[in-house]
Amino acid sequence: MDDLICELLGDDLFFLRRDALARGLGDKALARLRREGVLHRVRHGAYTRRSHWRSLDRAGRHLLRARCAVRAARADVALSHTSAALAMGCPVWGIALDDVHLLRLDGRGGRREAGVCQHHQSYAQEDLVMRDGLVVTAPARTCLDLTTITGVEPSLVVVDHLLHRGEVSRQDLLRRSRDMPYGPGSLTTGLTLSLADGRSESVGETRLRYLLWRGGLPSPVPQLAVTAGGRVLYRLDLAWPELGVWLEFDGRDKYVSYLRPGESVVDVVLREKRREEDIARRTGWRCIRVTWRDLADPDRVVARIAAALAGGPVAA
Incomplete structure (x- = not known):
């Protein structure tokens, strides 16, 4: 039975009911395999291994359903x-x-x-x-x-x-x-x-730009370069050069993705702090940090940024 399932799944890792019936695997057998946890029904008339389904995120599950729908169309x-x-x-x-x-x-x-x-x-x-x-x-x-x-x-x-x-x-x-x-x-x-602006490098940066626009705040410059001696030292996620403020978006995986061999997350945080201090020293600007969690309260984060742009304190 397992050999037949493997043949049906093939490289696409799914099969349609009509394929199973053509190979002699009927509805009762399919129902039993679902009860036993071997198969998962992706959509009406389409199956994959339950272990494969559980390994997929939301996007992966959608794409698997999409492949099934295309084949069944x-x-x-x-x-x-x-x-x-x-x-x-x-x-x-x-x-x-x-x-x-x-x-x-x-x-x-x-x-x-x-x-x-x-x-x-x-x-x-x-x-x-x-x-x-x-x-x-x-x-x-x-x-x-x-x-x-x-x-x-x-x-x-x-x-x-x-x-x-x-x-x-x-x-x-x-x-x-x-x-x-x-x-x-x-x-x-x-x-x-x-x-739209292709200089935004993440979902968080795009969402921030949208919230700033919706809140009526000045448009920032995405990925502004901080240079010295003709070379780029840093790139700032969003910046208002005329107001002396820049913004860094700390995404969900930022500090993990910045890890170098042998480093811990603490090392990355300290390195990011030194980076912020060096940028502030070179430009004289102030930094606002926004996290993914902050985006859950758009009005609050927009008010905080507005205060900073007006010269007020950069609250956490």
Whole structure:
């Protein structure tokens, strides 16, 4: 039985019910394997090993459901919207991952079924690319599509990421947005593109820029270089040179990712403190530190930054 399961799973690590039935593995056997903890039902008519399912994060589970949906589809489809963004390795924030999004390529009407939303929209050949054996909407099309199903902040996270990676350009996004074949979300599209900046290097930096804009604060310069003798010494996450303030975003994994061989997290914290002191000495500016936890209270963090920009104390 295990050999048959391995053959069915193959390199994709999932199989459809119809494949199992064709190999003589019926519904009763599939139900028993689920009860015994061998198999997990990914979606209706699709299975994987339970151990594999448990090893996946939210994005990985969504992509597995997406692969199952593509194989089960009765028409030519491409991953689109959120599913395409995940297939391209984009971070997603504030976007539900419950539904797999597919663009129908046969020109027929879209449909919605449990866990799958098929979209019927016109497309050009430049709108489609291959990623890991799947047809997905191209980066520019994916950015624009996302703005039609979610808000500015979640859309901005993906757009900034793809701009930073150089997979899209602002000019192309603006050009393509003028030819979008659908109206809903056009206000979100325009605002997202006006705020997008590929210099942001993380979800946290993008979200901070959005919160600052929403709070009516001056726009910071992302990744401002601090130089000496013609060489770059440091890059600041966000800075207001004219106000003498810069901001560092301490993400969830910042200190772990900065570890050098033989260092502890304490060593990284001390090194970061020395870095901050050296920047302050060279520039005369003040530093604000914001953590991921701070973003859970947007009004408070915006008020703290506003006070610092006005010359007030930099509160914790």
